Amino acid sequence: MIKVGLTGGIGCGKSYVADLLRRRHIPVYDTDKEAKRLMMESATIRRGLVDWVGERAYMPDGTLNRERIASYLFASPLHAERINRLVHPVVQDDFLQWVDKQDGPLVVMECAILYESGFDRLVDEVLLVRAPERVCLERVMKRDGASEAQVKARMAAQMSDEERCRRAHYIINNDGGSDVEGALRDIWVKIDRGRLRED
Template sequence: MPYNKMMILGLTGGIGSGKTTVARFFEALGVAVYYADDRAKRLMVQDQDLVASIKSLLGQEAYTTDGRLNRAFIASKVFADAELLQQLNQLVHPAVGRDFSKWAQEQEGSYVLKEAAILFENGSYKQADKNILVTAPLETRLERVMKRDGATREAVLARMEHQWPDEQKIPLADFVIENIDLEETRKQVNSLHKQLISFKK
C-alpha cells in the first residue's frame, strides 16, 4: 500500500450532509484530513501549469487582473455547459491528485482522510483503500444549506442535481455515517476510528 502502509480513506457526502463536520470530528481524534475542494481552489491560483490550462480552456477572464479566480465568470461558463465543466474537472482533478499524494507522504498515523464533495462522481474513490459516506435526510440537508448560505430551496435543489443521490453512492461506500444528531454522529466517528486503527493491512 502507498504512503508507508498508511490507509487512505475517502470521505464524502452530498451538499448539506455535514461531511465537513464529520471531518472535524476525525481531526479532533488526531487524524490528518485533506480538504480536496479547498486545496483545488488554492491550486487553481498557485499551480502555474494549471492556471495556464484554465486560461486556455475558459479564456483570460477566468482570472482577475490581480491573479485571483473570477468565480462568477467561471460559474457562468461551466454551469451552463456540462461538457465545459467536465473539461475543467479533467484539468483540476489530476492536479489535486498529485497534491494529495505529496501531502499524504508527509503525514503520520494509521490512516488519513481525503474529504471531497464529488469523490464518487469523479471516480477518485477508486484510489482510496476505503470510503466513508456521510448521509442525512433530504429535508435536513435542504434546511442546513438554506440556513447556511441564505439560499432558496430551488437554488439548493439545483446545486444538488450536480451530485449523485445517496442511493447511488451507498453501494460504493465501505462505511456510512448518518449525520442527524451531532452527539450520535460523534459516537459513530469514534467507533469507526477505533475500527480503522485496528485494521492490519
C-alpha cells in the same frame, strides 16, 4: 497507512465530521479547499483556464475570477468536463504528495465528489456521511441563503444517496439526533483494527 475517503451529499455535514477527525489529530485533506488553492498556484491549471475562459479567468491582481469561472463552468456540461479534466489530475498529484508527507497510520480525503471524480481509487476505505433530504435542504438554505428550488437543483445534480450507500464501506447518519461522535469512534476502531491486521 490507511487512506480514508470522506464523502456525502450537500448539507449532510461532511465538514462537521472532518472537524471531529481533526480534533482527534487525524490529518484531513480538503479537496475543495486545495483545488481552489491549486487553481491559483498551478501553472498547468492557469494555462488551461486562460485558454478556455480567456484572460479574464484571473483578476488583474492575479486572483481567480470566481464569477467568470462559474459562468463558464455552468454554461455547458462540456465546460464542466473540461475544467474537471484539467483540475482533477493536479489535485490527485497534490493529494499523493501530501500523503507522502504524513507519518501517522491514518489519513482522510474529504471530497464531495469522491466517486464522480474517480478519487475513490486513491483511498482504501470510504466513509459516507448522510442525512435525510429535508434536513440537508434546510441546512443548505440556511447556510447559503439559497431558495428551496436552488438547493433542490443542486441536489438533483449529485450522485444519489442510494448509490453512495451501495459503494461506501462505512456510513454515519448525521440527522441532528444521532450520536455522530460515538458512531465515528466505533468506525475508527474498526478501521484501525483492519490496519493492525494488515500490519
